Amino acid sequence: MKTLSLALRNLKRNRRRSSATILAMVIGSVSILLFGGYVQNIVYGLQTGYVRGGGHLELQHRDYFLYGSGDPTAYGIADYQHVIDVLRADPVLAPLLTVVTPTLEFGGIAGNFDAGVSRTIFASGIVVEDQNAMQLWNEYGFPDKPERMALTGTSVDSAIIGTGVARVLRLCAPLHVEDCPQPTPAAQPTGAELPADIAQLATPEATPADATPTDPSGHPHIELLAATTGGAPNVARLQVAKAEELGVKEANDAFIGLHLSEAQRLLYGRGTPEVTAIALQLHHTREIPFALHRIDELLRTSLKNQPLAVYDFRALNPYYGQTVGLFSAIFGFIAVLIGAIVLFTVGNTMNAAVVERTVEIGTLRAMGQRRTGIRRLFISEALLLGAFGALLGVLTALLLAQLINHSGLTWTPPGRVHPIHLHVRVWGEWRMLAGTTLGLLAVAVVSAWWPARRAAKLQVVEALRHV
C-alpha cells in the first residue's frame, strides 16, 4: 500500500468533509484565475494600445525625454533617415521589427480665426501608412479589427483633431461630432433698442456662433501656429479630415495629428527637416530586452555620432507601469486573502482527521510506522486535496471563462472610448495557471504541516488509549 493510495482512501472515507474542503479550494482557485484572467486582459489591452500607438521602443535625442517638450526642435534627430536605414538594415534587429517610423511632436496654437477662437495644442506629425501598419499589431489576439487612420489617403495639409479641439474651435457641426455641447451665450445687457438702420450696419461684422470655414474640398480648416527652429512663428492652414474621440479628456482637448511632411514644413520651413522620435514596433513584446541590447550596441558603433537614447514603452508611458502595479497589488491581496482561507480550511480538515484517527495513528506507530511515515501520510492527504482542488479549480475557471467570454457582456476600460467585450484570459495563461496550481498545493501542504507534525508526535500509548 503506497502512501498516496492510503491517503486517497482516507480522503474518500469522509467524503462530505473532503468535498467541502475541495470546494473551498475550487472557489479560491476559480476566484484567483478569473480575476487574474481579467487583469491580464486589461494589461494586454493597455499594452496593445500603447504598442499600436507608439511602438515598443522609441529612439530620441538623449535629452528630449526630459527637456524636449519645451523646445522640441532643439532636441530633434537630424539625420533620422540614416538612423532608420541603419536600424532596418541591421541583420540582428531587422527580423525583430514590424515597423520603424519617424514622428515629430510639438506644441502650438490651433485657431479657427473665422470663429475667433483658438487654443493651445500638442501636435504629432506622423507617416500615416506606418501608423496604419502599427495598428495591425495584435500579439494577444484581440478580436477587434483596427480601422485605418482618417488621414489615410488625404492631402498633406490634412489633419485630424480631438473632439475636444473641435468643440473649442466650434467645428462640431461640420465635423459631425455628436454630443458636443455649445457654450451658453452670455446674457446681453438690456437697454434701449438699437435703431434698425444702425443694427443693419453692424450685422456683417458680427461673429457667427459656429463659423465654419471650409476649403473647396468641403473640409473645415484650421490654422496651426507653431514656433520654427529659429523661434519665429509659422502658420499652417490645415484641412480637418475628422474629429476623433481619444478616450482621455486631456488628449481630446489638445490633440492634432497631421502628416509628418506638413509638420516638418511648419517647424523647419526650408531647413533640413528633423523628427523628435523614431518608433520601433517589434513582433513580440518579449523581444524588448534583446532589441534594447542590440540598439545600445548600434548606438555605440554605427550610430555613435548620434546623441540618441532608446526607451521602451513602459518608460515612456508611466501610466502603464502604474496600472500594472495597481492590478498586481490587488491581485496579490486577493490571492493572499484566498490563500489564507484555504490554509485554514485545509488545516481545519487535517486537524479533524488527526483527532478522528488518533487510535489508527497509534496502531500504525505500534506496528512500526516511523513518525516520518505518519507525517508523510497526512501531508499526502493534504497534497491530494490540493491537487483535486487545483485541478477542478482550473477546469471550472476555464469553463466559466468561456461562458463569460461568450456571454456578450461589455465594459469600457479606462482610456477607451467604446465599450469592449468582457474577456477573461485563463486559457493560454500557463504561468498564471501553473502559479495558482502550485500555490494551492503549497498552501495545502503548509496547512497540513502542523496537524501532520502533531500526529507524528503523538505518544503511541496515548494515541491507542484515545477515545
Next chain:
Amino acid sequence: MDPLILENVKKTYRLDRVDVPALSEVNLRIRPHCFTVLSGASGSGKTTLLNLIGCIDRPDGGSITVAGQRVAELSDDALSDFRLRHIGFVFQNFNLLPVLTAYENVEYPLLLARTPAAARKQRVSELLAAVGLDTHAKHWPGQLSGGQRQRVAIARALATAPQLVLADEPTANLDSQTGASIIALMRRMQHDYQATFVFSSHDPTVLTEADDVVVLQDGRIVRIEQRRRTEATS
C-alpha cells in the same frame, strides 16, 4: 535466548499533580515460545507492563531487553523499526485500518518492512489461510464479524514473523465462544510459528491455555505460575 527480560522496571504516571506508581521494581523473564498471561485486577499494571514490553512506552527506571536488544538504547525511529521486525500486536478492539481490506491489513507491516511483492503475497495468503480467512481477503473490516476481525489482527501481528506477539485483552470484546476459538487459534499460531505470546487478560479461558501466568497486584508481580512446560521451553 530469552525473548524478554525485565530488570527493576518502574513506571509512574502523573495524574494532575499526583504521582501514581503503575509498576514498581518489576523483574521478569519470559520463556521463549510460551503462552504467557499477565493477570491481575484492573489497575494492577497489566496493560502498563504490556506497553513497556511492546516498546510503545518507556520505563522510568530499570531495563528491558527484547530479543537480546536493550530497548532503552534505541532512538524513536530505531524503536519503530525494532517493533516492526520483532513485535506483533493484537488489540482488544482489533484496530484494523478501516480503509484497507483484510488482505491489505495483513500486508501493511510487510510493506513497512519493504518485503518484496512476491514474498509479501505468499506470506499474506499463507497467514490468511492459517486463520481461516483466505476467502475473506477482499473484505473490508466493516464487513467482518468481531471474531473475523480479530483473526485478521492475529494474522497481521504475525506478518513479519516477530519473536514476540503481545495481546491486550484480545477476547474482551468477543463472546465466550468466539473468544475461546480465538485463544485456540492463537495457541495454534504460537505453536506453528514458534512465536512467544504474551497476553494481558483475566479471562479464565485464556488462563487455562497459558503456559505461564504472571500475577500482578498494585504494580508488582506477586506470583508467577508455571503451568506447563512446552517442547520449546528452555
